[in-house]
Amino acid sequence: MKDLAKFNSKSHEKSASKPEPTTPATVAQVQMLTISEEDVGQRIDNFLLKICKGVPKSHVYQILRSGQVRVNKGRIDQLYRLKLDDVVRVPPVRMAEAKPNNAPRAEFKILFEDAHLLIIDKPSGVAVHGGSGISYGVIEQLRASRPDAKFLELVHRLDRETSGILLLAKKRSALTNLHEQMREGTTDKRYLTLIQGDWKNQRQHIKLPLHKYTAADGERRVRVQADGMESHTIFTLLRHYGAFTLLEAELKTGRTHQIRVHLSASGFAMAGDDKYGDFALNRQLLKAEGMRIALKRMFLHAHQITFTHPETGEKMTVNSPLPQDCEQFLMSLLVK
Structure with missing residues (x-):
């Protein structure tokens, strides 16, 4: 491209006489x-x-x-x-200097690992990646702790306050294969969540279209909207805990905040949900009351995933037990 060549040539001449006060960059x-x-x-x-x-x-x-x-x-x-x-022939282009990964090295509980996959148990309160005021997340910390890894990418995401199973690909072919499985709906992802209220149905399908938007405060939000994306969650009643109910949520589609919004739109508040839940309830749960201990997180845990291994073709199911803080909170609800 003649114009690009002229631009690169002029850039070299200009930088030779006087450095430009811009972000460091290189012309490849x-x-x-x-x-x-x-x-x-x-x-x-x-x-x-x-x-x-x-x-x-x-x-x-x-x-x-x-x-x-x-x-x-x-x-x-x-x-x-x-x-x-x-x-692949890549022409000369002006590129910004690569930023060093300054994330602290960290390892997380490993549920499964081989040459193609890394499956970890993500704690609540840890973002999966940096951005939006977060310097680093799971992926940056794992890359820092595994500097020799040629490839490491998130297969999917979990909200910062959601704990549980997180898949990462160690090969491009594995990433592509797993993304295809998720697009085709052949993966089975299940979550455990606690709601306030007396859930009646043993098994209930909720199909409400979801629309993503940005709120006035700049936060990413989701609402039920007629022209939104088709969304489907199946909820199974597991057990009542006094004024609360433990549910398993099975995702048939994978929309942003899907479980949280489907519950909220159905009249049920997820315990600890600071976006779509009951804010007065959340404040109450932050404090211990009687025999009930405090709940200081959102009660949503990715506890099971079933998929086909991208290399062997084997059907795999991986489980993650409910975190101790959630388990202890449930037990405290039963104490009288």
Whole structure:
């Protein structure tokens, strides 16, 4: 691209005489990248967005459309999926310097691990990734503690206050396969949650469309809305605990805040839910009362997941027991 070449040339001349007061960046030369197993199956546009750090998304798509990006010396479109040993030509682009990972090293309770997968038991109160005022999360801490890992990515997410099973992929092929299973609805994810109220039905389907929006305070929220995305949760009654009920929630779709909003819209407050729950109840639960101990978290725990192993094809079910603080809170509700 002539204009890009001129821009890069001028940038070199300008920086040679007087440094620019901007974010540190480098102008890359033409790169010839051979695709390894970790990137097989990834779309070319997503691959470029990953390796071209600091390059505007619009510019990445521009160099794709103009044919400057080549695979095996041929032109491709943005939907092309990479194959093993493909040679990708990436033209010179101006990229921001990579930021060092300053997250503290941390390991979490491992429920399963092999060459393809890492499944951990995430504690409540820990974000899965940095952002929105959070310096680092689970993924940054795991990468810091495993500096030799060639590939480590979140397969799905859990809310910060939700505890339980979290899947991470150690190979690109595993990530792609598991994402496909989730899109097709062949994974089975189940949660344990405590609500205030007398839940009547042993098994109840809730199908309410959900719409994501940003509230006035900048927080991401979800509400039931007729033109929202189709959403389906199956709730199973497990046990009554005085004025509370323990439920198992089975996700048939995986929308943001799905369980919390479906419960709230049905007239039930999840214990400790600070977005869609009963705020007066939450304040009350923060303090011990009689024989009942305090609950200082949202009572939502990802306790079971069933999926097909991306490499062996074996059906796998992984379980995580209810955390001790939640278990103790339940027991205190039974004491008279």
